[in-house]
Amino acid sequence: xxxxxxxxxxxITAGLRAALDADDTVLLMGEDIGxxxxxxxxxxxxxxxxxxxxxxxxxxxxxxxxxxxxGLAMRGYRPVCEIxxxxxxxxxxDQITTQLAKLHNRSGGRIQVPVVIRIPYGGxxxxxxxxxxxPEALFAHTAxxxxxxxxxxQDAYDMMRAAIASPDPVIFLEPKGRYWSKGxxxxxxxxxxxxxxxxxxxxxxxxxxxxxxxxxxxxxYGPTVATALSAAEALAEEGTSAEVVDLRSxxxxxxxxxxxxxxxxxxxxxxxxxxxxxxxxxxxAARLAEECFYHLEAPVLRVGGFHAPYPVAKLEHEYLPSxxxxxxxxxxxxxx
Amino acid sequence: xxxxxxxxxxxESADVTPLVQLVTPTGERVHEPDNAGDRxxxxxxxxxxxxxxxxxMYRDMVLTRRFDDEATALQRHGExxxxxxxxxxxxxxxxPAHALAPQDxxxxxxxxxxxxxxxxxxxxxxxxxxxGQDHGGWDPAEHNVSLYTLVIGSHVLHAxxxxxxxxxxxxxxxxxxxxxxxxxxxxxxxxxSQGDVSxxxxxxxxxxxxxxxxxxxxxxxxxxxxxxxxxxxLYRRGEGFGVPGVxxxxxxxxxxxxxxxxxxxxxxxGHGPTFVEAYTYRMGAHTTSDDPTRYxxxxxxxxxxxxxxxxxxxxxxxxxxxxxxxxxxxxAAEADALGExxxxxVRALGxxxxxxxxxxxxxxxxxxxxxxxxWFETYESETGDAAEVAR
Numbered sequence: 065x066x067x068x069x070x071x072x073x074x075x076i077t078a079g080l081r082a083a084l085d086a087d088d089t090v091l092l093m094g095e096d097i098g099x100x101x102x103x104x105x106x107x108x109x110x111x112x113x114x115x116x117x118x119x120x121x122x123x124x125x126x127x128x129x130x131x132x133x134x135g136l137a138m139r140g141y142r143p144v145c146e147i148x149x150x151x152x153x154x155x156x157x158d159q160i161t162t163q164l165a166k167l168h169n170r171s172g173g174r175i176q177v178p179v180v181i182r183i184p185y186g187g188x189x190x191x192x193x194x195x196x197x198x199p200e201a202l203f204a205h206t207a208x209x210x211x212x213x214x215x216x217x218q219d220a221y222d223m224m225r226a227a228i229a230s231p232d233p234v235i236f237l238e239p240k241g242r243y244w245s246k247g248x249x250x251x252x253x254x255x256x257x258x259x260x261x262x263x264x265x266x267x268x269x270x271x272x273x274x275x276x277x278x279x280x281x282x283x284x285y286g287p288t289v290a291t292a293l294s295a296a297e298a299l300a301e302e303g304t305s306a307e308v309v310d311l312r313s314x315x316x317x318x319x320x321x322x323x324x325x326x327x328x329x330x331x332x333x334x335x336x337x338x339x340x341x342x343x344x345x346x347x348x349a350a351r352l353a354e355e356c357f358y359h360l361e362a363p364v365l366r367v368g369g370f371h372a373p374y375p376v377a378k379l380e381h382e383y384l385p386s387x388x389x390x391x392x393x394x395x396x397x398x399x400x
Numbered sequence: 401x402x403x404x405x406x407x408x409x410x411x412e413s414a415d416v417t418p419l420v421q422l423v424t425p426t427g428e429r430v431h432e433p434d435n436a437g438d439r440x441x442x443x444x445x446x447x448x449x450x451x452x453x454x455x456x457m458y459r460d461m462v463l464t465r466r467f468d469d470e471a472t473a474l475q476r477h478g479e480x481x482x483x484x485x486x487x488x489x490x491x492x493x494x495x496p497a498h499a500l501a502p503q504d505x506x507x508x509x510x511x512x513x514x515x516x517x518x519x520x521x522x523x524x525x526x527x528x529x530x531x532g533q534d535h536g537g538w539d540p541a542e543h544n545v546s547l548y549t550l551v552i553g554s555h556v557l558h559a560x561x562x563x564x565x566x567x568x569x570x571x572x573x574x575x576x577x578x579x580x581x582x583x584x585x586x587x588x589x590x591x592x593s594q595g596d597v598s599x600x601x602x603x604x605x606x607x608x609x610x611x612x613x614x615x616x617x618x619x620x621x622x623x624x625x626x627x628x629x630x631x632x633x634l635y636r637r638g639e640g641f642g643v644p645g646v647x648x649x650x651x652x653x654x655x656x657x658x659x660x661x662x663x664x665x666x667x668x669x670g671h672g673p674t675f676v677e678a679y680t681y682r683m684g685a686h687t688t689s690d691d692p693t694r695y696x697x698x699x700x701x702x703x704x705x706x707x708x709x710x711x712x713x714x715x716x717x718x719x720x721x722x723x724x725x726x727x728x729x730x731x732a733a734e735a736d737a738l739g740e741x742x743x744x745x746v747r748a749l750g751x752x753x754x755x756x757x758x759x760x761x762x763x764x765x766x767x768x769x770x771x772x773x774x775w776f777e778t779y780e781s782e783t784g785d786a787a788e789v790a791r
Binding site: 260 | 763767
């Protein structure tokens, strides 16, 4: 095993490089991803090594990027599209929801569209409007798409390779506020592949217990996993044992792993940057009420963004779920 | 820019834009020079077509019209949920389809029944979508025809991306007629207003992608005339993108063949995309749910009825001595047989399995779909009789 310490962004780069190396049909497409290496430098050096036909600087048109990626996939390629920022995915929303998500179904299984759409998402970086959003619920609500978000460099590396290998389209949400968080990455880990058998664990859809605990379950994914872990650390000092579940995937949603945890702890707080209203936390709260009703000691609580446009940078730390807001929610859950 | 051949007035609403025409509405050949600069003229591109070729085109147009009439009747009898007619556009579909190489890929909109006919897509399969039995209906790889796409203009980007894949496969500019591949995106006048069509022109142009943008201007986007879509002639739409454009008489099957042949030649050779405006007329309604009497004049419909593309080719066949009464009678019998088999085939399509709504949502197992399918199967087995009655 050869492990290296690297930031999450570089683990994604390594995942892209490994996929480009392993399969000639893999292409990267996006705005400024070639000579510039992307505005976050995630594709740094890849055009130099793999050429302009495999690492493609596209016109500035998101619907065009995704629409042509669909056509390339129909011809046998595996395009990985970079959308420069979360708020810029909407010109492509039509192609993603009406075409990319549905072509496999429309064709009775005859067409596969293995397209990955990389979206740096989430806030906390002091950006201008449209650069800090969390649109995962909009995609998870559409059947035909997988929607995932890694929280660690190792997951970023493994999940990127699994997403590119997936025959289904994947919305790959990169927590840009955590791009520079470092961790160990085993670059020789095998590519996790999704088995055809529904009984086999799904490497792109299985949650992990990031920290074991007994009193309350904190559920998070992407950028809020670190927030939840910090909250768990603070709770431990107060004598409360919090378990942290990293969902990794919003679609599919690994309810069994969360439910197993909640049956043991009896309490659950879901943390995400996306607005709480009709978000992944709302779905989890409903599912836990159905599946763990007699184990719950308190209502499932949510800590998320507000039902307001993502605020100006000077206010974003009041908008985003903070450790303090998570602790406040845990206090409320524990008071039952 | 491809040159514009003989000018001719195609309708009361037509402007003075020259258009490529090789056969007049009364069935006379239009004579033009064999060469236009360093390229063959359009007439030269059809010079090799003999009596058998012209009859084959006529047959395909007649069978496409019959398919249209039968499908419309099937909708009226409640056998189809909806149907979108192609009547009046047979030349603009059969002509280009005859010019295609087998490996060329077509991305249709949803009324390219003539192209599907020429490509050999089973007539019953063409109606599965309209029966409400399937969202697609045929195997795109079997006939090199993609599926009908109902979101206007979306597939024009898919065609362009597919063409970018063709380039990466090295299947353009080899000079091998069995290898060089072009991609045809079919869309209408209404679709030209969609951003996706403009984005497709951008991507195709900057990549020199082997795409033919085949725009059938049938003059009506449901109730909106082309003047609500564009204040400039549509064949000029590509110019600003760097894509040459040409307007062809869409009711002249030979002109459509010639213009498509030229556009395919450019694409196959690696010289990039072409935008073609096939100027035609939607003689029928938008779909069986539409009522054109609310928005257009009978006189206009009558004007175009006298310019029926099938009648034009019949007149040419007669004028050139290729019309044969026995052949015509055999074709009429073939059209009757098509109608009969279509009626029987559509009626024989059963209802899809109820659980098929969970099929092919994903290519790999997805926990949500798996769980909901299991729930539904249990529910159906426990309440099976009631569900059966409800259906």
